[in-house]
Amino acid sequence: xxxxxxxxxxxxxxxxxxxxxxxxxxxxxxxxxxxxxxxxxxxxxxxxxxxxxxxxxxxxxxxxxxxxxxxxxxxxxxxxxxxxxxxxxxxxxxxxxxxxxxxxxxxxxxxxxxxxxxxxxxxxxxxxxxxxxxxxxxxxxxxxxxxxxxxxxxxxxxxxxxxxxxxxxxxxxxxxxxxxxxxxxxxxxxxxxxxxxxxxxxxxxxxxxxxxxxxxxxxxxxxxxxxxxxxxxxxxxxxxxxxxxxxxxxxxxxxxxxxxxxxxxxxxxxxxxxxxxxxxxxxxxxxxxxxxxxxxxxxxxxxxxxxxxxxxxxxxxxxxxxxxxxxxxxxxxxxxxxxxxxxxxxxxxxxxxxxxxx
Amino acid sequence: xxxxxxxxxxxxxxxxxxxxxxxxxxxxxxxxxxxxxxxxxxxxxxxxxxxxxxxxxxxxxxxxxxxxxxxxxxxxxxxxxxxxxxxxxxxxxxxxxxxxxxxxxxxxxxxxxxxxxxxxxxxxxxxxxxxxxxxxxxxxxxxxxxxxxxxxxxxxxxxxxxxxxxxxxxxxxxxxxxxxxxxxxxxxxxxxxxxxxxxxxxxxxxxxxxxxxxxxxxxxxxxxxxxxxxxxxxxxxxxxxxxxxxxxxxxxxxxxxxxxxxxxxxxxxxxxxxxxxxxxxxxxxxxxxxxxxxxxxxxxxxxxxxxxxxxxxxxxxxxxxxxxxxxxxxxxxxxxxxxxxxxxxxxxxxxxxxxxxx
Numbered sequence: 001x002x003x004x005x006x007x008x009x010x011x012x013x014x015x016x017x018x019x020x021x022x023x024x025x026x027x028x029x030x031x032x033x034x035x036x037x038x039x040x041x042x043x044x045x046x047x048x049x050x051x052x053x054x055x056x057x058x059x060x061x062x063x064x065x066x067x068x069x070x071x072x073x074x075x076x077x078x079x080x081x082x083x084x085x086x087x088x089x090x091x092x093x094x095x096x097x098x099x100x101x102x103x104x105x106x107x108x109x110x111x112x113x114x115x116x117x118x119x120x121x122x123x124x125x126x127x128x129x130x131x132x133x134x135x136x137x138x139x140x141x142x143x144x145x146x147x148x149x150x151x152x153x154x155x156x157x158x159x160x161x162x163x164x165x166x167x168x169x170x171x172x173x174x175x176x177x178x179x180x181x182x183x184x185x186x187x188x189x190x191x192x193x194x195x196x197x198x199x200x201x202x203x204x205x206x207x208x209x210x211x212x213x214x215x216x217x218x219x220x221x222x223x224x225x226x227x228x229x230x231x232x233x234x235x236x237x238x239x240x241x242x243x244x245x246x247x248x249x250x251x252x253x254x255x256x257x258x259x260x261x262x263x264x265x266x267x268x269x270x271x272x273x274x275x276x277x278x279x280x281x282x283x284x285x286x287x288x289x290x291x292x293x294x295x296x297x298x299x300x301x302x303x304x305x306x307x308x309x310x311x312x313x314x315x316x317x318x319x320x321x322x323x324x325x326x327x328x329x330x331x332x333x334x335x336x337x338x339x340x341x342x343x344x345x346x347x348x349x350x351x352x353x354x355x356x357x358x
Numbered sequence: 359x360x361x362x363x364x365x366x367x368x369x370x371x372x373x374x375x376x377x378x379x380x381x382x383x384x385x386x387x388x389x390x391x392x393x394x395x396x397x398x399x400x401x402x403x404x405x406x407x408x409x410x411x412x413x414x415x416x417x418x419x420x421x422x423x424x425x426x427x428x429x430x431x432x433x434x435x436x437x438x439x440x441x442x443x444x445x446x447x448x449x450x451x452x453x454x455x456x457x458x459x460x461x462x463x464x465x466x467x468x469x470x471x472x473x474x475x476x477x478x479x480x481x482x483x484x485x486x487x488x489x490x491x492x493x494x495x496x497x498x499x500x501x502x503x504x505x506x507x508x509x510x511x512x513x514x515x516x517x518x519x520x521x522x523x524x525x526x527x528x529x530x531x532x533x534x535x536x537x538x539x540x541x542x543x544x545x546x547x548x549x550x551x552x553x554x555x556x557x558x559x560x561x562x563x564x565x566x567x568x569x570x571x572x573x574x575x576x577x578x579x580x581x582x583x584x585x586x587x588x589x590x591x592x593x594x595x596x597x598x599x600x601x602x603x604x605x606x607x608x609x610x611x612x613x614x615x616x617x618x619x620x621x622x623x624x625x626x627x628x629x630x631x632x633x634x635x636x637x638x639x640x641x642x643x644x645x646x647x648x649x650x651x652x653x654x655x656x657x658x659x660x661x662x663x664x665x666x667x668x669x670x671x672x673x674x675x676x677x678x679x680x681x682x683x684x685x686x687x688x689x690x691x692x693x694x695x696x697x698x699x700x701x702x703x704x705x706x707x708x709x710x711x712x713x714x715x716x
Contacts, residue, residue: 148670150615152510152600152613154512154563154602154604169534173534176530176531176534177531177535182652182655183652183655191646195646196646197646199646199650199652200652202652203605203607203651203652204606204650204651205604205606205611205650206650207611207613207648207649207663207664207678208646208648212643212646215669216643216664216665216666217666217669225669238670238671239669240668240670240674242510242664242676242678244512244613246512246563246604247606248561248562248563248604248605249540249561250561253563253602255600257508285570285574286570288549288554288557288570291565292557292563292564293561293562293563294540294541294560294562295541305565306565306574306600307574308573308575310508310598311573311583311596311597311598312506312596318600320565320600
């Protein structure tokens with residue numbers, strides 16, 4: 001007896017990767033259902049050689065669903081995830097909508113799988129840029145404690161969806177082949193679909209991901225701060241981020257500076273990372289070995305390298321962290337949460353509905 | 359009566375920009391001489407509508423030269439700059455070779471022009487990534503002091519020369535138009551011409567600029583550390599850098615975190631930067647105004663934005679600093695040094711030769 005698994009947002013950049021991750025998953029699956037907007041309903045997508053017809057996401061679409069993976073934007077999750085829970089499904093939500101809800105565990109399975117044990121029907125998957133940083137830093141936090149994090153990101157455009165990928169390719173073709181001055185390229189999506197102005201990403205680095213908050217940080221930056229505290233269950237960890245979009249299609253890179261609570265010898269830090277599930281140490285300057293975005297694409301792992309002591313702060317360490325934002329940053333972490341729910345016997349209907357039906 | 363100005367390395371990515379900066383310079387110029395390797399000798403380049411024949415750089419090529427701008431690599435400067443000084447010229451050297459020499463001032467004119475007053479014939483132009491950071495931070499250092507700097511860079515490929523620009527364009531065309539998987543692209547230059555292995559830059563972010571030093575930092579990173587201390591004349595300033603190449607043709611971006619000695623109110627920091635020569639404040643999150651590489655190309659200014667307090671450290675400030683690495687980062691800073699030498703009456707032969715003739 002396997003599960004019925006639904007993917008909400010099946011046609012998106014993350015949704016298509018969720019299909020792939022489910023195809024390769026150890027989860028016992030009887031049936032996969034693909035949900036999307038009315039616009040995509042009736043089209044088909046392939047799952048293990050079968051053409052599956054896409055259904056419209058509605059309040060009544062979740063009957064018989066055991067696990068629902070949501071990745072169709074915050075408003076879709078806000079509206080439909082409670083109906084999925086009411087219908088008896090466990091929701092793994094890849095949007096930001098429920099992440100700071102105290103009734104919702106925010107989970108990177110290697111780091112805090114235990115947080116799911118008392119779930120209320122919805123598990124949130126953290127933001128892509130947070131997840132890979134957690135995989136790199138948790139082995140350090142466990143042994144030496146974490147006092148502060150300063151991170152600057154180099155984020156891929158696929159985090160902004162399939163249309164951002166197409167926009168980037170078009171801009172690069174116009175700039176490289178047609179000789180258009182990059183500043184004259186027309187942009188409609190980036191830096192962020194929901195904001196007023198749009199800027200070219202070809203030959204550019206855009207220090208805005210998501211819209212700005214009142215404190216002059218962007219929501220993406222505040223996600224890294226707030227999600228880190230929730231996942232590591234420590235509000236005292238200091239985190240400040242600068243999130244930047246670069247002309248990379250997939251795989252986020254991060255320049256991470258940390259200060260540990262106890263002194264952490266670099267050789268032991270490297271060993272701890274190498275031994276941590278989901279993390280891969282790629283660190284040999286003498287052989288020019290360090291993580292690279294192009295090598296991480298298609299992999300579920302988080303790659304860590306350039307690990308070195310700060311030149312002045314005794315407990316300061318710098319590192320370079322790379323992972324595929326669509327996989328560990330989204331689709332794989334979501335499917336991995338589903339697998340972990342199964343392994344821990346947590347795929348079950350929720351008795352009391354804690355989320356508002358809108 | 360004007361000067362005879364020589365450009366050594368006239369055919370390179372920086373050399374061609376030096377020609378342009380000299381064409382637009384206020385410096386009184388009688389004659390421009392273009393020097394390069396034997397390979398380029400005999401070819402011509404245009405200066406203010408005149409075709410100038412390129413000469414080979416030799417030990418005896420500097421007779422009659424008043425100002426020699428060097429940008430042909432460290433070994434060329436090491437070999438020929440002392441001969442230029444011996445012939446009576448003042449050398450402005452854009453390579454790293456003399457930067458840490460105690461007899462050589464290392465100058466960003468807006469920051470430490472006074473350091474040239476007792477020059478010995480050679481003035482060094484700092485590394486591109488250092489210069490723009492100095493323009494952004496000097497107004498802060500002057501008012502509140504600087505305790506530490508943590509910087510992560512997003513550096514353009516033109517810093518690695520004209521061949522790196524061509525390599526990047528070729529790779530992007532192969533990846534975007536021909537559909538080559540980025541990790542299968544062939545690279546011969548980047549991350550750094552002088553190292554053993556070469557990696558694609560298309561859709562990638564390479565955390566290596568220049569070769570590695572013994573402490574697992576790269577030379578580029580150590581340049582930012584050591585040059586900052588020399589330019590700001592304060593060995594106590596703590597600086598740790600992570601230098602990263604991104605698929606941008608020109609203009610470096612930097613995510614800069616600082617801690618000041620005294621508490622610096624953000625509004626006053628913005629005002630100090632806006633009023634500092636060479637710096638332009640571009641900072642209005644409500645209007646999505648922040649510095650962008652594509653907008654900085656071709657400009658002599660350094661653009662600063664995303665200025666905000668650290669979320670935890672009372673004296674911590676984050677910012678985003680962008681400038682054209684070939685102009686303020688190299689050609690313009692060199693020509694600006696020449697202009698400043700002229701303004702301060704410092705274009706004169708040096709009596710005692712302090713540099714070894716090889």
